[in-house]
Amino acid sequence: MDMPVTGPGGPDASSEDLIIAVEQMVRYVRHSARAGGLSIAASSALGRLGREGPQRLTDLARGEGVSQPNMTQLVTRMERAGLVRRVADRSDGRGVLVEITAAGQEVFARRRAERAEALQRLIAELTEPEQQATRTALLALARALRSRQDTP
Amino acid sequence: MDMPVTGPGGPDASSEDLIIAVEQMVRYVRHSARAGGLSIAASSALGRLGREGPQRLTDLARGEGVSQPNMTQLVTRMERAGLVRRVADRSDGRGVLVEITAAGQEVFARRRAERAEALQRLIAELTEPEQQATRTALLALARALRSRQDTP
DNA sequence: TATTGTTATACTCTATAACTATA
């Protein structure tokens, strides 16, 4: 493992600094998420259903990285809010397909636009090279997380 | 500066990619946070107390971006766990200073090491330019968030 | 017997409103 080099004049990005930065990002995202009346968990699951189509509850739970009972509850709350609906899986009597509703699509689109705008506002405060680095970093991190999720 | 074009056709695709990436990071951090038996909220507040010293409950709440009652409860839980203690503020009979305990310091140090290691493992999966971009991006984003918090 | 989903139970985290005590 290559240690973070603290060289003379070099960028001193200690692990702690990075962790603090990530925590700050998490707080920011959580905060800006609450503002719109849709929780992170809900908006994330809703987005997945919108992008990928109807899914089994188990797959949804695994994709979101939460437990099955957790997803049962989340889907119940979202169903109560009219964002998704449960549909019987005709190919497997045990299964349930979760499907986004038209209202859910609409809420998600608005929500996504708000959050994208908030992120853009934040990124706009950076210098041009930093903006470029941010795009590169976020996409690379997402890719690494995805590949990790595919093969654990 | 290339603006995110939000034409009549819908939201800009790369903005959405970035949002999805951020959400994925948030999930990852939250997940790796739970693994160690200390919640994000607790570890974040504990870290602040460790780095910045004893603070008024109100200041802690504002710094963490949560409500005062929320912080009262969080401090109560952490106090029950022996991580912090409440100390009377002699300069203001209404106030309470929250102070990290030795046990809290120890837990935080271990926790921080674990999380830094997890982040390093993730970053290690990226290419060298991406690693560089990630350090630059995280520090820049943290700086932007800090400056925003100072002047809202 | 294994898988899918739900129920039961118990935390943490979060907020707003109402209250107490001090300034």
Added chain:
DNA sequence: TATAGTTATAGAGTATAACAATA
């Protein structure tokens, strides 16, 4: 009257364990 903190209440989000129904 204003500020600091707590209590009361409510709800989201999370987990594990136990259960029912289906494969």
